[in-house]
Amino acid sequence: MGISERKEREKERRRQEIISAAEHVFFRNGFEKTTMEMIAEQAELSKATLYLYFKSKEELYFAIHLRGEAILLEMMENAVNRAPSTEEKILSLLKTIADFKKRYPDYFEVIEYFHINRALLKSGFEKIEESFKRERKNLKRWSDLIEQGKREGLVREDLDPVKSIIVIWLQFTGFLQRFYLICDELKSEFGVEEDELLEEAYKLIMNGILRRE
Amino acid sequence: MGISERKEREKERRRQEIISAAEHVFFRNGFEKTTMEMIAEQAELSKATLYLYFKSKEELYFAIHLRGEAILLEMMENAVNRAPSTEEKILSLLKTIADFKKRYPDYFEVIEYFHINRALLKSGFEKIEESFKRERKNLKRWSDLIEQGKREGLVREDLDPVKSIIVIWLQFTGFLQRFYLICDELKSEFGVEEDELLEEAYKLIMNGILRRE
Amino acid sequence: MGISERKEREKERRRQEIISAAEHVFFRNGFEKTTMEMIAEQAELSKATLYLYFKSKEELYFAIHLRGEAILLEMMENAVNRAPSTEEKILSLLKTIADFKKRYPDYFEVIEYFHINRALLKSGFEKIEESFKRERKNLKRWSDLIEQGKREGLVREDLDPVKSIIVIWLQFTGFLQRFYLICDELKSEFGVEEDELLEEAYKLIMNGILRRE
């Protein structure tokens, strides 16, 4: 009983080792240019062993997605819980996404990948759907913040909680992705610092939802 | 003189034919899953001939990018010129981007591709830089609209014209891309219609920049 | 003593279970397309355990061959014993082979496999030789039937007992194998029913050996 437990733990550890090795390679080269050969080498295992733990290259990539998703969700949960007021909750949601993108740019990219290529994923990949479901459930939860803000007289009356949170979520993640792609150029071309621009983004979004104060 | 001119014209015509054939295939299958073979077939030419006109698959894809870019820029130019007021100019800018995404989703995607994969592009690809330069130049021009809005007392005092237009541009294009990826789910999950959400997005953004109305 | 005996019995039982599981899978998919994994699953054992009982995939397949061989030999033995006259003994030999092919087409195929691929079998496979030896010994026995038939004035004088029985054996098994491969086409193309053709085959062979009656 202790034995089978230990075995189980060890198997999970190896799984995690493989994922870590895969991250190393995927993060450097992207999905397409990474080969199972490269991952095997990094993991110091044979290619065949990889297939013992993951049915396909895609599934291995998806394991990384799950890691990233878990981190992001936890960060957002914490952020919302810690913030004292509704306004700060909403703002800290934005800041947390930005923080995630900054601290884990590669996870952010993997999550992007599955969004963008959802249509092309091999059939029989229901796990990704579960992930999207979780995302939608979270959106609903956050829409409660807008709702609450409206009740408090904080948020504009004319906003629809669900619609607006969807727009903000899509906008802001889109902004972050694009922004860091050209961050350096923006600096050299416009003299705009990273943090300044983030602040401008927070300001625009919050202005967009809050009532005249 | 007339002869070489005609030759030139014919060469350009063939180039355009190839690009059109390539569009046909790329739009159906995406960059990775499209083969030069497929394009050659569509163009009724040999693969080798393709290489007479384009140095690589990527460069051919880039020619499509240029077409898309030209269309988008012209649409925006027209939109701004036609709108009578500053506020309407800004709003019509947003609506034009949305219109472009809707009418030319494939061009939109190609433009995305080059933004996202810029880092991985084979070296010796300066043309993409020129394209990005044009984009930045346009951003600067549109920042004048914000500037003008501020002068008119229309736009919030605390906004920086350049920063805010950058944010808005990145946000809104990001929103559009993501939105259409999940448009159907949003409808079935939240009962949200496409146009409603777009309107909510316009509202949020305009609210974000305009002063008390 | 009783213990080791029981152990022995249990081991043999497990061996037979494995063979049965292997049959299930091999019969469905053929030798090449069957994997040890599939057999292990069917047997509810691990792949490694399979190798405890059989040195290789081929040897496991051979165990099936032996089962088939045993059945066939017993059927023939019975047939010859039951038939009252020499002529009927010979004819029942043919009918028994046809019966075996019909009732156990999969065993027939396995036996085929080892005949056809004998040359390619991995070295160190002497058991197959023993099996072939048994086959040849049987041929000799049956040649006695021809001999006897000659003595009885039943069989043509000019036939050599050994040679003719070899020819008949090889011919008739070959006929059966080929016949059932194209049985359906024969019906639809020539309107020939299975039993009619078998009867024609018996007639031709018996005509070939019997004297004018």
Next chain:
Amino acid sequence: MGISERKEREKERRRQEIISAAEHVFFRNGFEKTTMEMIAEQAELSKATLYLYFKSKEELYFAIHLRGEAILLEMMENAVNRAPSTEEKILSLLKTIADFKKRYPDYFEVIEYFHINRALLKSGFEKIEESFKRERKNLKRWSDLIEQGKREGLVREDLDPVKSIIVIWLQFTGFLQRFYLICDELKSEFGVEEDELLEEAYKLIMNGILRRE
């Protein structure tokens, strides 16, 4: 005009060269154990080039089948035409098949392969069906020989031309295949020479169809 013709000829020549190289390897190792790598090496071409001429390993193997089939059909045609009498035509048909098996044992085996594995062939393989159709058409033609024999009072009245020729064809090809698999053992075990056994086979088959002589 002459140019494109020459090109065509050269392409066909190369195709034939590839087939010849493939024969070399397939004949040594059989279908399964032959790899495209091996054939490429033998042909002094790259693997990719092989796929320029043949869609798959199977199709390349099938090209060999076609060669063998053509040879066999021509040999049989000649044999029947040359033989002066009906009886000799029938006998020479048998002798020709035996001759083919002896001179081209590898082609014989390839033809076998496609008969045996017909069911497993990848879909979209209609060419093999055409080949089988040709075979059935030939059977019909040869059944005319039996018919003619009956008219001449040469062949037994109770035989059905079509059925009997089918039986003879299936029997005799089956006999040849099996016989050469164990030819050596037969010699050492029974002291039976190859030619003797063939003669016995001819005798048995001809006895089976001819009337009292």
Next chain:
DNA sequence: GATGAATGAGATTTCATTCAT
């Protein structure tokens, strides 16, 4: 200018088999 032919360099995935426990 146009192309048919050729290929280098993989890519993913499979599987019989072994071995430490």
Next chain:
DNA sequence: TATGAATGAAATCTCATTCAT
């Protein structure tokens, strides 16, 4: 005895790109 884990060694097929004509 039983097995989970690991792997070496392929195998088929693909594709962007080049080059002689």
